[in-house]
Amino acid sequence: MAKKKDNFVMxxxxxxxxxxxVRIIGLLYNKPMVDIIGDEGFGYYDSxxxxxxIILLISSYSIPSxxxxxxxxxxxxxxxxxxxxxxxCAFVYVLVVGGIASLFVFFGxxxxxxxxxxxxxxxxLAPTIFLSGILGVFRGYFQAHKTMVQTSVSQILEQLxxxxxxxGMAYVMVQAVAGKDxxxxxxxxxxxxxxxxxxxxxxxxxxxxxxxxxxxxxxLGRVERDTHRDEESYREIFKMILLVVTPFILSTGIYNVxxxxxxxxxxxxxxxxxxxxxSVVATDLSAIAKGTKISNIPIALAxxxxxxxxxxxxxxxxxxxxxxxRAKVAKSMxxxxxxxxxxxxxxxxxxxxxxxxxxxxPESLDVASNLLxxxxxxxxxxxxxxxxxxxxxxxxxxxxxxxxxxVALILHAAAMAVMLLYLDNAYRMYxxxxxxxxxxxxxxxxxxxxxxxxxxxKQEIDKTFVRPAFASVIMGAVAFGVYHGIYYFLPINLAAxxxxxxxxxxxxxxxxxxxxxxxxxxxxxxxxxxLLVKAGKKMRLLK
Numbered sequence: 001m002a003k004k005k006d007n008f009v010m011x012x013x014x015x016x017x018x019x020x021x022v023r024i025i026g027l028l029y030n031k032p033m034v035d036i037i038g039d040e041g042f043g044y045y046d047s048x049x050x051x052x053x054i055i056l057l058i059s060s061y062s063i064p065s066x067x068x069x070x071x072x073x074x075x076x077x078x079x080x081x082x083x084x085x086x087x088x089c090a091f092v093y094v095l096v097v098g099g100i101a102s103l104f105v106f107f108g109x110x111x112x113x114x115x116x117x118x119x120x121x122x123x124x125l126a127p128t129i130f131l132s133g134i135l136g137v138f139r140g141y142f143q144a145h146k147t148m149v150q151t152s153v154s155q156i157l158e159q160l161x162x163x164x165x166x167x168g169m170a171y172v173m174v175q176a177v178a179g180k181d182x183x184x185x186x187x188x189x190x191x192x193x194x195x196x197x198x199x200x201x202x203x204x205x206x207x208x209x210x211x212x213x214x215x216x217x218x219x220l221g222r223v224e225r226d227t228h229r230d231e232e233s234y235r236e237i238f239k240m241i242l243l244v245v246t247p248f249i250l251s252t253g254i255y256n257v258x259x260x261x262x263x264x265x266x267x268x269x270x271x272x273x274x275x276x277x278x279s280v281v282a283t284d285l286s287a288i289a290k291g292t293k294i295s296n297i298p299i300a301l302a303x304x305x306x307x308x309x310x311x312x313x314x315x316x317x318x319x320x321x322x323x324x325x326r327a328k329v330a331k332s333m334x335x336x337x338x339x340x341x342x343x344x345x346x347x348x349x350x351x352x353x354x355x356x357x358x359x360x361x362p363e364s365l366d367v368a369s370n371l372l373x374x375x376x377x378x379x380x381x382x383x384x385x386x387x388x389x390x391x392x393x394x395x396x397x398x399x400x401x402x403x404x405x406x407v408a409l410i411l412h413a414a415a416m417a418v419m420l421l422y423l424d425n426a427y428r429m430y431x432x433x434x435x436x437x438x439x440x441x442x443x444x445x446x447x448x449x450x451x452x453x454x455x456x457x458k459q460e461i462d463k464t465f466v467r468p469a470f471a472s473v474i475m476g477a478v479a480f481g482v483y484h485g486i487y488y489f490l491p492i493n494l495a496a497x498x499x500x501x502x503x504x505x506x507x508x509x510x511x512x513x514x515x516x517x518x519x520x521x522x523x524x525x526x527x528x529x530x531l532l533v534k535a536g537k538k539m540r541l542l543k
Contacts, residue, residue, distance in 0.1 A: 022159040023297040027358045029163035029196075030293060034286070036170045037189030039364055040182065043282025045190035046289040047263055048121035049197075051112035052105065054260045056129050059094075059101035069314045069394065070244050071144035076315040080226040082237075084219065087141050089237045094133030102130040114267040115278050117187035121194045128198040131205055138208035150211050158204035166196025183279060244398075258409055258439050259292075265413060266432055269420050274428075283364070284429055290359045291351075291372035291433065298343035299382050313394035326457050329391050333384070334464050334522060340383040341468045342508045345476040346501070347376040353483060353497040367429065374433045381440035388447035392454070400450050401443075408442035467517030471508055479504035513541040 034042045074083040105112070106126035109119045135154070142150040173192030174185050212219075232240075263285060270276045270284070316324045347354060352369035359368060389401040416435035420428055451457045483500035490496060512518055513536055520542050523532045536542035 020297055020300045022155050023293070023300055025156075025159045025163050027293055027297070029167055030290075031358055031360075032167050033170050033193050034359060034361060036167070036174055037193065038182070038186055039283045039286040039361060040279050041170075041186030041189040041193075041282075042289065043284070043286040044115060044118040044187055045121055045193050046285050047113050047115055047118040047267070047282070048125060048190060048194060050260045050263050051109075051118075051122055052125040052129070052194075052197075054257055055101050055105050055112070056132055057257070059097050059129055059133060068140040068143040070240060071141060072314045073318045075144060076318050077228075078226070079228050079230075080222045081228065082230075082232050083144070084223045085232060085234065086237050086241065087137070089234055089241055090137045090140070091134070093238070093241055094137055098130040098133030101133075102126045105129060114264060114271065115282060117183055117278065117282070118190070120187050121190040124191045124194045125197060128194075128201050131198070131201045135201055135205045135208060138205070138212060142208075142211070150208065154204040154207045154211075157207050158200040160200075161203040162196045162200030164196070165199040166193045169193070169195040186279075186282070258412065258436070261409065261413055262416060262432060262435065265417055266420070266428075269417065270428065273421070274425060287364045287368040288371055288429055288432055290355065290364070290368045291375040292436075294354060294358065294372055295347060295375045295379055298340055298347075298379050299386070313391060317395045322455065325391075325395065326455055329387075329451070329455070329457055330460065331522075332387055333459065334518075336383045336387055337380070337464050337468055338512070338518060340380050341465070342472040342475055342504075344376045344379040345472040346479055346504055347379070348373045349476040349480045350483060350497065350500060351376070353493055353500075356493050357497060371429055371433050374430060375436065378437045378440045381437070381444045385440055385443040385447055388444065388451055392447060392450060395454065397450065397454055400454075401447060404443050404446035404450070407446065408439050411442055412436070412439035463517050467515045468512055471511035471515055471517060474511060475504050475508040478507050509535070510539070510541060 030042075033045075037045065071083045071086055074080075074086065103126075106123050109122040109126075110116075113119060113122055139151045139154065169192035170189045171192070173188040177184050177188045266285070267281055270281045271278060313325050313328060316322075316328070351373040352365070355365060355369040355372055359365070361368075389405075392398075392401045412435045415438055416431055419431035419435070423431065448459060451459075479500045482503045483496050486499055487493070487496040509532075520533055520536070523536065523542075524530060533542060
């Protein structure tokens with residue numbers, strides 16, 4: 001399992017590829033699910049999932065990153081026995097915390113969601129929290145060895161199972177209450193969709209158990225050969241886990257609680273102050289969620305880069321190699337922006353064609369497309385903030401991203417509340433997504449300031465941001481023109497979109513190299529970079 005070469009960018013590429021595949025599968029199965037349960041049902045599903053995500057964050061979502069960090073530090077010192085003892089203690093932690101969290105969600109569902117019809121879907125999700133904690137320990141263990149393959153495969157299997165079961169059970173549950181009012185059908189359909197989430201986690205867990213079983217002999221053999229005599233007690237390890245996991249939970253929880261908080265604020269203000277019906281608010285949240293799910297696809301790269309960075313930078317920080325840390329931050333930021341900036345521009349200019357392919361519900365198509373165009377700008381800043389948060393955690397500045405996320409949380413929530421209460425209610429959904437973008441901007445700026453302070457890291461601006469942005473703007477104009485030109489003569493949305501995207505990718509690739517926004521060495525360091533270099537040389541863009 002151990003790697004001879006610490007190629008974190010390649011490992012991030014593996015995880016990013018899996019993350020993008022997972023999100024695409026998610027989008028593809030969401031389309032038929034929305035057709036089955038309707039926009040109202042999808043609103044209940046999204047509301048329940050947001051509440052579930054917060055409890056998951058608190059109980060087990062941060063486990064892979066936390067376990068990865070502490071075990072990576074021990075592996076860097078070749079303390080294999082202590083690493084395995086941490087692995088065992090992490091199980092005890094998640095069994096206790098995950099069990100309590102699952103029971104709380106099941107019996108306290110009514111306290112977590114504002115809409116009554118979202119309670120049933122949330123209760124169905126409760127057992128999944130328990131299973132997710134166990135799954136997280138396995139993923140963190142393998143990630144600590146700087147290999148993301150096991151996590152990547154498990155994520156794909158999880159989403160495939162999720163997709164199939166969600167669609168099937170959504171249909172079964174809707175049919176079970178056929179003849180009842182639409183809101184009841186929507187609620188039961190949403191519950192059917194959440195059954196798929198649990199099925200996916202179970203399949204992924206079984207895969208990770210199998211993976212560990214086939215590696216168990218080698219793992220235990222290495223533990224037995226460990227000559228380090230300084231064996232940490234379980235009491236010391238539990239204390240260490242708590243000291244590491246708690247900051248991860250706080251920072252990740254606050255960092256992600258904005259989604260849950262935004263939905264809660266929106267529901268309360270719209271239903272209690274503006275007197276809108278529950279079904280109307282659920283439909284609003286469905287339109288907003290569609291844009292969020294699409295914009296999350298390119299953010300997968302930043303999430304993968306952050307996951308791959310944690311064990312790598314933690315090892316360097318443990319050895320006191322700050323120069324290597326700064327180099328890895330610069331490289332990872334360059335790769336992330338190389339993808340995030342053109343993705344944001346491309347999604348913004350082609351928002352409606354993209355939405356038509358994935359969520360083609362006529363009633364909400366126009367508004368969902370416009371919301372996606374606004375949301376797309378958060379791709380750049382979420383990429384930056386996700387990456388910088390992981391770096392700060394990896395160098396031991398656990399409290400810093402927590403403070404930044406909390407400041408951003410308060411400011412953006414206040415801004416959204418003011419907009420919803422005092423501006424034209426017709427644009428209420430746009431205020432929601434504008435506040436989301438604001439949150440990502442604030443966190444990015446604050447994290448960047450701290451990186452400069454603690455790492456003496458000065459972010460390169462021109463080649464990392466300016467040149468890719470210039471190339472992306474031209475690319476966006478070309479993509480817009482190509483799509484509408486082709487659609488005029490061949491009115492098939494998918495065909496016109498596919499050609500426009502292909503042309504856009506080609507234009508961006510040519511421009512970013514012509515503008516010297518990326519070097520040959522930097523291209524080679526990216527996932528499948530040798531193919532990019534080969535293409536660049538064939539086009540005589542590279543010597």
